[in-house]
Amino acid sequence: xAKSNKRTSIADLAQELGLSVSTISRALxxxxxxxxxxxxxxxxxxxxxxxxxNSLAAALRRGRSNMLGVIVPxxxxxxxxxxxxxxxxxxxxxxxxxxxxxxxxDVAREKxxxxxxxxxxxxxxxxxxxxxxxxxxxxxxxxxxxTPLVFFDRMPDFPQACGVVANDYRGAYQVMEHLIAQGCRxxxxxxxxxxxxxxxxxxxxxxDALLAHGLPYDPSLVVPLANSGVEAGGAAMQQLxxxxxxxxxxxxxxxxxxxxxxxxxxxxxxxxxxxxxxxxFSNEPFTxxxxxxxxxxxxxxxxxxxxxxxxxxxxxKRSEVFTGQRIVLKPxxxxxxxxxxxxxxxxxxx
Amino acid sequence: xAKSNKRTSIADLAQELGLSVSTISRALxxxxxxxxxxxxxxxxxxxxxxxxxNSLAAALRRGRSNMLGVIVPxxxxxxxxxxxxxxxxxxxxxxxxxxxxxxxxDVAREKxxxxxxxxxxxxxxxxxxxxxxxxxxxxxxxxxxxTPLVFFDRMPDFPQACGVVANDYRGAYQVMEHLIAQGCRxxxxxxxxxxxxxxxxxxxxxxDALLAHGLPYDPSLVVPLANSGVEAGGAAMQQLxxxxxxxxxxxxxxxxxxxxxxxxxxxxxxxxxxxxxxxxFSNEPFTxxxxxxxxxxxxxxxxxxxxxxxxxxxxxKRSEVFTGQRIVLKPxxxxxxxxxxxxxxxxxxx
DNA sequence: TTGAAAGCGCTAACAG
DNA sequence: CTGTTAGCGCTTTCAA
Numbered sequence: 014x015a016k017s018n019k020r021t022s023i024a025d026l027a028q029e030l031g032l033s034v035s036t037i038s039r040a041l042x043x044x045x046x047x048x049x050x051x052x053x054x055x056x057x058x059x060x061x062x063x064x065x066x067n068s069l070a071a072a073l074r075r076g077r078s079n080m081l082g083v084i085v086p087x088x089x090x091x092x093x094x095x096x097x098x099x100x101x102x103x104x105x106x107x108x109x110x111x112x113x114x115x116x117x118x119d120v121a122r123e124k125x126x127x128x129x130x131x132x133x134x135x136x137x138x139x140x141x142x143x144x145x146x147x148x149x150x151x152x153x154x155x156x157x158x159x160t161p162l163v164f165f166d167r168m169p170d171f172p173q174a175c176g177v178v179a180n181d182y183r184g185a186y187q188v189m190e191h192l193i194a195q196g197c198r199x200x201x202x203x204x205x206x207x208x209x210x211x212x213x214x215x216x217x218x219x220x221d222a223l224l225a226h227g228l229p230y231d232p233s234l235v236v237p238l239a240n241s242g243v244e245a246g247g248a249a250m251q252q253l254x255x256x257x258x259x260x261x262x263x264x265x266x267x268x269x270x271x272x273x274x275x276x277x278x279x280x281x282x283x284x285x286x287x288x289x290x291x292x293x294f295s296n297e298p299f300t301x302x303x304x305x306x307x308x309x310x311x312x313x314x315x316x317x318x319x320x321x322x323x324x325x326x327x328x329x330k331r332s333e334v335f336t337g338q339r340i341v342l343k344p345x346x347x348x349x350x351x352x353x354x355x356x357x358x359x360x361x362x363x
Numbered sequence: 364x365a366k367s368n369k370r371t372s373i374a375d376l377a378q379e380l381g382l383s384v385s386t387i388s389r390a391l392x393x394x395x396x397x398x399x400x401x402x403x404x405x406x407x408x409x410x411x412x413x414x415x416x417n418s419l420a421a422a423l424r425r426g427r428s429n430m431l432g433v434i435v436p437x438x439x440x441x442x443x444x445x446x447x448x449x450x451x452x453x454x455x456x457x458x459x460x461x462x463x464x465x466x467x468x469d470v471a472r473e474k475x476x477x478x479x480x481x482x483x484x485x486x487x488x489x490x491x492x493x494x495x496x497x498x499x500x501x502x503x504x505x506x507x508x509x510t511p512l513v514f515f516d517r518m519p520d521f522p523q524a525c526g527v528v529a530n531d532y533r534g535a536y537q538v539m540e541h542l543i544a545q546g547c548r549x550x551x552x553x554x555x556x557x558x559x560x561x562x563x564x565x566x567x568x569x570x571d572a573l574l575a576h577g578l579p580y581d582p583s584l585v586v587p588l589a590n591s592g593v594e595a596g597g598a599a600m601q602q603l604x605x606x607x608x609x610x611x612x613x614x615x616x617x618x619x620x621x622x623x624x625x626x627x628x629x630x631x632x633x634x635x636x637x638x639x640x641x642x643x644f645s646n647e648p649f650t651x652x653x654x655x656x657x658x659x660x661x662x663x664x665x666x667x668x669x670x671x672x673x674x675x676x677x678x679x680k681r682s683e684v685f686t687g688q689r690i691v692l693k694p695x696x697x698x699x700x701x702x703x704x705x706x707x708x709x710x711x712x713x
Numbered sequence: 714t715t716g717a718a719a720g721c722g723c724t725a726a727c728a729g
Numbered sequence: 730c731t732g733t734t735a736g737c738g739c740t741t742t743c744a745a
Binding site: 022023024034035038039042066067068069070071072073074075 | 721722723724725
């Protein structure tokens with residue numbers, strides 16, 4: 014018995030059983046029009062021969078791969094992993110495999126990933142843009158290929174684009190209202206990249222909230238973050254502390270930099286929140302472990318992922334590529350000690 | 364001009380240019396034996412028609428997909444994302460696309476993912492086992508299909524298995540030696556699942572180090588963690604604090620539970636490290652943000668990912684499936700204030 | 714330097 | 730209920 018080193022295929026099963034390949038195929042796919050007896054036979058032999066269907070061949074023939082491409086900027090922190098988790102949950106339930114790629118905030122990589130996914134014949138692409146993405150030609154190409162494209166969290170603002178985002182503006186606005194309600198008057202902002210809707214909205218909300226409450230907008234209180242890491246926040250905080258008139262609160266566009274800022278404040282002997290209140294964005298798990306615990310905004314990552322897949326499923330069902338549909342999730346402000354003046358001893362105005 | 368809604372294929376290019384499909388194929392693959400002029404023509408038309416190669420078809424024909432499957436237990440925390448990053452770096456450089464799957468610590472999902480990857484004809488599978496994996500039949504199947512299989516971080520201990528791990532034993536032993544050197548005598552352990560080499564080794568090192576230093580092994584000081592999250596650590600710490608004779612140090616098998624323990628200690632008015640010293644494992648970014656900063660062990664995630672792919676590349680080159688080869692990375696103890704008695708004021712023995 | 718032809722493994726009409 | 734047939738889009742001998 015010459016045991017060839019090739020994988021066993023549908024033809025091998027057919028041969029062995031004296032049936033045609035089509036019958037085997039139907040049996041394996043559990044079609045209506047094949048006898049239970051035959052099915053049983055086929056299943057048994059498949060098991061015995063350790064048959065492994067070749068989904069590439071099936072996809073080629075079918076024209077559908079049942080694969081879903083996902084491009085995220087990165088999987089650091091808790092947010093994107095949560096989204097990915099939500100995506101996998103719903104996608105796998107709908108029979109799709111998920112291909113995850115990281116752009117590492119690099120358009121070039123993002124483009125490459127789009128190409129690769131298209132070449133791999135994915136049935137759809139879910140993407141959260143890198144913050145260096147200014148040119149959208151590669152997305153346009155996806156659309157022109159007829160492949161459904163759904164954005165999440167970070168999306169371009171052209172109207173055909175469809176996707177699911179959190180209401181970052183609202184979340185940030187709530188942070189600001191809270192800080193102002195706590196009595197903060199000189200609120201600084203550690204700003205994320207202004208190239209992408211999310212952090213841009215957080216900044217806009219910062220500005221608008223100041224305006225709405227009759228507080229002056231002082232550009233020197235807005236420090237751009239080099240990245241979303243801890244050190245960037247520390248550096249930004251140092252810069253703020255050198256200002257002739259220091260802020261009494263800092264709203265950071267991300268949690269990790271807020272953590273870095275907290276460290277710097279601690280080192281310099283400032284009290285949080287008495288001297289300077291602090292708030293971040295994302296509700297990372299670590300926010301409950303620092304002292305004081307960090308006020309933040311929950312972005313509903315998992316829900317976002319689930320919604321994105323559902324949107325995709327709608328698109329394929331209707332065989333549409335774009336609908337311009339946009340789902341907006343409501344973020345949740347989570348107030349903790351880093352911004353709560355009331356629970357600490359009152360402090361004299363400085 | 365009937366613009367069909369099908370994607371443009373190699374045949375379309377051939378038709379348009381009056382060339383054969385084989386020439387087109389060769390031109391696109393930049394083969395030696397096709398004239399520069401023809402290549403240029405083909406490239407130009409491909410560009411113009413927005414031609415997107417179908418890598419499924421190519422893979423089917425070639426018998427290689429140039430895809431690499433990766434199964435991780437989860438992508439929470441910083442460790443697995445770092446590994447994935449390392450994997451992607453090296454894999455993409457070698458021309459492989461990477462398919463990431465999460466088992467979410469569930470064997471059933473792990474099995475499903477293995478199946479799916481095999482069906483997708485990946486050229487190899489890199490896997491870090493779920494902590495519920497007791498039966499290895501699904502891995503055996505991978506091998507029997509002739510698909511290279513490389514483990515990382517968490518791997519079964521049968522000798523043919525090949526993979527790359529950190530020396531968790533050594534890392535944990537170093538933690539223990541450090542704690543003992545700091546004067547700790549009743550050291551507790553928050554234990555991870557004893558089903559998997561990594562946390563098992565951390566526990567063994569804990570025991571062995573006690574023994575080696577003439578300290579008694581007290582089972583009541585070993586508390587199993589429900590999971591690797593913050594709350595689990597808090598719960599475990601509560602349990603330890605109810606002991607008639609409290610520990611003077613806690614070595615947690617993960618960082619997040621150590622963070623949870625720190626919170627509980629803080630709430631209960633214990634000082635870290637004076638009353639109870641604390642150490643974790645993984646060197647998560649948050650370890651530098653808590654107060655006191657948390658002593659931990661760096662697992663070299665990125666390096667591990669890189670090494671895993673290199674191992675895989677070796678396997679395919681030699682067309683072997685298993686070599687039993689095992690790369691062991693040296694972890695690094697990172698001492699911080701949570702376990703440093705010397706840098707704080709001396710405390711009377713209790 | 715190019716073309717013709719075969720076929721990777723599977724599915725899906727269309728017949729029987 | 731089962732078989733025949735014709736590809737999906739690409740690569741790759743083998744000839745010319």
